[in-house]
Amino acid sequence: MIVAATAGHVDHGKTSLIHALTGRDPDRLAEERRRGLTLDLGFAWCDLPSGRRAAFVDVPGHERYLHTMLAGLGPVRTALLVVAADQGWSAQSAEHADALAAFAVPEILLVITRCDLADPEPAAATARRELLARGLRTAAPVAVSAHTGQGLDALRTALDQLTPDRSPRPGPVRLWADRAFTVSGTGTVVTGTLLGGTLRVGDRVELCASGVPGTAATVRGLQVCERDVSSASGPTRLAVNLRRVPVDAVPRGTALLTPDAWVSSTLVDLRLHTHDADPAPLPGEVMCHLGTARRPARLRRLSDDLAQLRLSAPLPLHVGDRLVLRDPGTRRLLGATVLDPMAERITGRGAAGRRRAALASATGRPHLAAELARRGLVRTADLRRLGVPVPATRAEHAWLIDPEHHRHLTERLLHLVRTHQERSPTAPELTRDRIRDALGLPDTRLIDLIIPPELRERQGRIGMADTALPDALRPAADVAQRELASARWRAPTAQRWRELGVGPAQLQALTRHGVLVRLAPDVYLTPSAVVEAAAVLESLRAPFPVSHARTALSAPRRVVVPLLEHLDRQGITEKVTDDGHRRLR
Incomplete structure (x- = not known):
């Protein structure tokens, strides 16, 4: 059509x-x-x-x-x-x-x-x-x-x-309502021009009316040129019967949207389209028109053809949308292309210049590589909401990283860990939260995408993969190993560690370096002692209770219980009864 x-x-x-x-x-x-x-x-x-x-x-x-x-x-x-x-x-x-x-x-x-x-x-x-x-x-x-x-x-x-024949335009639905009325026995009917996407009877749509997105509705019926249809694809004129929606909820300017497929935004970066005959620039206060909607807005110029627009109420947008800005005083009209509907607020010294530089090469065409290069790091779901084509194999929650930004983040992470190790040789590893904050990452899971081979994670902390035991820890390591060699599975108590001059911070550091294994607060064994304990337990008749393990190891309950729980986590032993009887896997 x-x-x-x-x-x-x-x-x-x-x-x-x-x-x-x-x-x-x-x-x-x-x-x-x-x-x-x-x-x-x-x-x-x-x-x-x-x-x-x-x-x-x-x-x-x-x-x-x-x-x-x-x-x-x-x-x-x-x-x-x-x-x-x-x-x-x-x-x-x-x-x-x-x-x-x-x-x-x-x-x-x-x-x-x-x-x-x-x-x-x-x-x-x-x-x-x-x-x-x-x-x-x-x-x-x-x-x-x-x-x-x-x-x-x-x-x-x-x-x-x-207009030559063409196949229906793919993509999500955005139908701008130009008229809404009530039909007796049918309910609210909305008419509009559908440019792209396909709408079907039974579809759920999101209504963005008067700048308030999120109201859900169901398509009860569709008509094209007064004929009932089960589905319609753009471009076409369409009448949509909405179930249980009052007519005053869909005034002209309302958008019927595919849910979660558009950015509902009040802050937008634009490229202005001017020509030699243009008179003086638009004022700061303008009226913005898109589809059948209009919004009062404030325009901030960044350069001759770049600007940021603050809308009085949200509009559902994609990269590349064409807006019209109107001067209420002179009635002058100016076209603008949406470069970024997820614009960042410009605050602080030099922010406008940095934003201008970031937008200088933006074309307003939704291209995956270009958006990644400009944003560096973005969720797949957000790219789709921006109207950027993304491979269907990418999960909605997945993150995509621009290759150059990936290299930059990896270098920063490596430098961060090395610098921290130099400053804190006894605690050379960093938590994921500290790395996330230092690199400005939105999610700690992103660290998995950028961690280089030179780094390794141990017990939730990330440090150099080939970190040698710092000289400052060697005396404490020697004391701990001598004590545990004689005590075997009768691990020293907290008081005994204090008597030996080995503090909690040193014990934790020795654990991170693999010298000790922490079973519980103040309960530490050597890795070899844990392996030997598993070998001793193999001789017990399964299933065995905790008391039999204590006898076989000649160890107190405060050590044997956390030791068995540690072996359970390692998959070496498993509980077979509610009262704690175990067997080796």
Whole structure:
């Protein structure tokens, strides 16, 4: 389906043209028909010579309804710019052309109406010149008369040729509501233009209304051009029946979204699209238009073409979205491309310059390698919410790291551990929490992705893999080994360690270096003693109680119980009864 919006000066024949093409009057309101003036968005459709269908969004042309016109143009990618042959180009024609340029509408068909009243060539020549000045290109103008029917077949053919057949656009759904009403016995119905994705009966959607995301709804029914369908793919005009949603919950500007597929943001980095004819820059306070939504916003310029926008309420965004910024005072319109909907707040000396440098090469196209290079580290789920294509094999919770950033983090981690070892030779290893904080990582699990071969983790601490016992610990190691050689499995008590002059910090350090094995607070054995204990227990008849183990090892209960629990954790022994009987695996 082709979905096209009209554009052009008031009373240049937009509504009459749509009526003549479709046989349907897009003016829905009684006041519109009484005054002969379009006040709100209107909708109609017709079949084209190829059998495809064209749907139209008719917009008001009066200058007082600029925001309504922008709501009609915002969600579409095709437009009919209408200029009357007997009146020619006007100030309102220029304003609507500015809107087409700001939204970067890619397909524009120039239609010269009322060709039965005047020669269409002068109006067509002026209109093409004005469009080119705005960087807009169009196919050959089509001259028509809604009154006589002249040129209507040529217009249908031109529409048929304007957009070639294409498969449905993949991706998540974002349908901008342009109208909501209640049908007796059915409930709330929302209409809008679906540009991409597929919506099905029974789907769950998220409503983002008035800047408040997160309200869930279920699709009860779908209609395309008044025909019930079970699913619909963009581009198309669509009516969506929502289950148990009041009509006042979906005003114009509400977005129906695929859940968890969009960034709901109030802080956005932009690239502004200006040209030589642009007058003075936009003011700090602007109105932002996207789809059928509009938000007051504050604009902060970072350079001639880079800016950060703070919205009064969230909008659901992807990288590459096209916004229109409007100066409320002069009505000037400016297009902008979303570079980062997850923008960082600019605070502190030099922050604006750093942000400007980070955005300088951003293209506004959602490309995986480019986003990784700029962000360094990002979750797969966040990339998908940004609209960046990610391989389907990547889990939602997975992290992706840019190769250069990975190398930088690995070097910093290695330097961090080496520096700490030099400063604290008796406690040379670092906890994961300290490493996370020092490197500014969002999750300790990311350390697993960057740890180099030179480092090794021991009991939750990370240090050099080939760390030799520091000279400062050698006296304590000698004392501990002599004591345990004579005590065997009768491990020294806390008091005995104090008498030997070996403190808790030294015991912990000796454990990290593998000199000792900690079984419980103040209960330490040598690694060889643990191995020998397992060999002794092999001689016991299974299952054996703790008392038999104590007898075989000639060790007190305070040592044997934690020793057996340690062997359980190592998979050497296992409990077979509730009262603690064990056997070797």
